[in-house]
Amino acid sequence: MSAKHSYKSAAKSDPLTGLAGREDAAARLGEWLGQGEKVHALLIGLRRFDALNLAYGTSAGDAVLGEVAQRLKHFAADELEGAWLTARSGGDEFLLLATEPCSRERWQLAAGQVLDLLAKPIPTAWGTMRLSPRGALLRGIEGDSAATVLDRLGQALHQAMGQAARRLVWADGEATRSGLSAAQLEGDLLQALDKGEIEVVYQPQFSCRDDRLTGAEALARWNHPTLGRIGAGALFAIAERADHVAQLSQHIARLALKGAKGWPMDLRLSLNVTPNDLASPDFAAGFARLVKQTKFEPWRLTLEVTEQVLLADVAHASQTLAELAKQGMRIALDDFGAGFCNFRYLKLLPLHYLKLDRSMIEGVAGDARDLAVLRAILAMAGALELKVIAEGVETEAQRALAASEGCEFYQGFLRAQPMGAAAFLELARG
Numbered sequence: 034m035s036a037k038h039s040y041k042s043a044a045k046s047d048p049l050t051g052l053a054g055r056e057d058a059a060a061r062l063g064e065w066l067g068q069g070e071k072v073h074a075l076l077i078g079l080r081r082f083d084a085l086n087l088a089y090g091t092s093a094g095d096a097v098l099g100e101v102a103q104r105l106k107h108f109a110a111d112e113l114e115g116a117w118l119t120a121r122s123g124g125d126e127f128l129l130l131a132t133e134p135c136s137r138e139r140w141q142l143a144a145g146q147v148l149d150l151l152a153k154p155i156p157t158a159w160g161t162m163r164l165s166p167r168g169a170l171l172r173g174i175e176g177d178s179a180a181t182v183l184d185r186l187g188q189a190l191h192q193a194m195g196q197a198a199r200r201l202v203w204a205d206g207e208a209t210r211s212g213l214s215a216a217q218l219e220g221d222l223l224q225a226l227d228k229g230e231i232e233v234v235y236q237p238q239f240s241c242r243d244d245r246l247t248g249a250e251a252l253a254r255w256n257h258p259t260l261g262r263i264g265a266g267a268l269f270a271i272a273e274r275a276d277h278v279a280q281l282s283q284h285i286a287r288l289a290l291k292g293a294k295g296w297p298m299d300l301r302l303s304l305n306v307t308p309n310d311l312a313s314p315d316f317a318a319g320f321a322r323l324v325k326q327t328k329f330e331p332w333r334l335t336l337e338v339t340e341q342v343l344l345a346d347v348a349h350a351s352q353t354l355a356e357l358a359k360q361g362m363r364i365a366l367d368d369f370g371a372g373f374c375n376f377r378y379l380k381l382l383p384l385h386y387l388k389l390d391r392s393m394i395e396g397v398a399g400d401a402r403d404l405a406v407l408r409a410i411l412a413m414a415g416a417l418e419l420k421v422i423a424e425g426v427e428t429e430a431q432r433a434l435a436a437s438e439g440c441e442f443y444q445g446f447l448r449a450q451p452m453g454a455a456a457f458l459e460l461a462r463g
Contacts, residue, residue, distance in 0.1 A: 391425025
């Protein structure tokens, strides 16, 4: 297993969410502790979830739990560097375990980011749901067992669930104080742009048909001098609080374009577009200037947008993306199959690719229903003349099945995990 892989459960998974169950999580936790791994844990509870069930019914509640599971897996896959496991601990409780090589302050920052993510509105067929998550976090120490870790987490979460003012508590009784305040982090970010602490790594993409390297998605990382490596999600959350998203986004795009300029001409670069980008009235013109300044060929560039990017004003987003598409750039709808999945976007946006959420691929090799859903999506994409990229491919069986069903491209830890510019260039020339 690659250091960045999730742990694949051998025991029964939770039938509602597809996550590992509590028993399986305890077994994996015990294995990691027994191997001397530096284990970090976060137990999450959904405050007032029973009221949601009563108001809207258990079907609505089940849909919300499923979305919580997907958001938790997305966070782990995008933000964590070590091995990790997501589990449903029971009822409305979820568990995140990681062998994350980070400081106490970094784990607390990650835990806060998880709670922020789960607190975002959840669109459902019953209306928009809002959760009030609470969390208990812990860093394993020598002599810990799985039972003692889970017990301490459970007791701490019980305290957090009963306190409206405190959403996050440490299971060792310490206050959730950070060595760096929010204001300090925001100030550090401004300096990071000048100090070269913001790094772009590249997640390679391959052809499903012949495993040929076809390009890469650019991902941002912040090498903070105190907290260590911070992923793109936390990085942009800090930038949003400091009102510096546009500056950060442009900085990352410039780094990525310059880093990819020397690639072989048949390789494509994918860049993520933020909600702030598309909300700007002059984003299309400004981004086109940036591409021209870096002398990167527009036809080699794919812009990835997610449903969250489009929620504010899909008409304006469509117009902006159409302007960039006219210059030869390709447009991909990212994380397709996650969230509410509004098919209206397929009608309004100038799309060239659908990028399947990892949840659409995860169970296809062993679940007939998952395979049926994949086939339906691919049939729709074919009718719309859209190429399909499978994300989160971790096994050869997943890749082979995606290829046989008609996916053109894939990315995932089966072949490679994110790497620096020099390493990717070596891969491209190899």
